[in-house]
Structures are given as C-alpha cells and as structure tokens.
Amino acid sequence: MADGINRFLGDSPARTVVKLVVVSLIVGFVMSIFGIYPIDILDGVRDFFFDLWHKGFAALGRIGDYLLLGATVVIPVFIVLRLLNSRA
Structure with a gap:
C-alpha cells in the first residue's frame, strides 16, 4: 500500500508535503507582489x-x-x- 501511495505522489508523503509547502510559499509571494488574490x-x-x-x-x-x-x-x-x- 505504501508503495502505491509513493508512486501516486511521486515521492514519500513527507517529502511531497515539504515540496508543496515550499512551492505554495513561492507562488503566494509572487501573487502578493502582483496584487493577485x-x-x-x-x-x-x-x-x-x-x-x-x-x-x-x-x-x-x-x-x-x-x-x-x-x-x-x-x-x-x-x-x-x-x-x-x-x-x-
């Protein structure tokens, strides 16, 4: 089961969450600069x-x-x- 989840996410769940948090921060910062909400x-x-x-x-x-x-x-x-x- 864990192998199926890793295959679906492309990596381990913890690493995927960290990647998503980092990308969300970057995208949120750029959107804030341009005044997009x-x-x-x-x-x-x-x-x-x-x-x-x-x-x-x-x-x-x-x-x-x-x-x-x-x-x-x-x-x-x-x-x-x-x-x-x-x-x-």
Missing part, C-alpha cells in the same frame, strides 16, 4: 462564464440576422435558376 481569480472565472453566456446568445441572434439577410438574396436567385432550368 484568490477571490480575484474566482471572480475572473465567474465573470468569464457570465460573459460567455451572454455573448454566446448575442452571437446566436446575429447568426439569425445573417441567415435572414443571406436568404433575401439566395432564395430569389434559387427560384430564378430553378425556373430557368425547368424551361430547358
């Missing part, structure tokens, strides 16, 4: 999904506009070509 990251992720949701539906509305605009040209041309081909 965990709540800012969570707010950014939440805002990203809200913007994606709202802009996604706006894009679908624009697709409908493009469809109608294109149809005003394509449908009459299609009808004219079908009429010309049916006479031949």
Whole structure:
C-alpha cells in the first residue's frame, strides 16, 4: 500500500508535503507582489462564464440576422435558376 501511495505522489508523503509547502510559499509571494488574490481569480472565472453566456446568445441572434439577410438574396436567385432550368 505504501508503495502505491509513493508512486501516486511521486515521492514519500513527507517529502511531497515539504515540496508543496515550499512551492505554495513561492507562488503566494509572487501573487502578493502582483496584487493577485484568490477571490480575484474566482471572480475572473465567474465573470468569464457570465460573459460567455451572454455573448454566446448575442452571437446566436446575429447568426439569425445573417441567415435572414443571406436568404433575401439566395432564395430569389434559387427560384430564378430553378425556373430557368425547368424551361430547358
């Protein structure tokens, strides 16, 4: 069982904890220097999904506009070509 845990963690549990503590201190120090806080990251992720949701539906509305605009040209041309081909 201990061998499985060591294989999963990549090292012994004690060494893994020490590595994680050191890396956490370094990352926390760098984030503090740049003024980045965990709540800012969570707010950014939440805002990203809200913007994606709202802009996604706006894009679908624009697709409908493009469809109608294109149809005003394509449908009459299609009808004219079908009429010309049916006479031949």
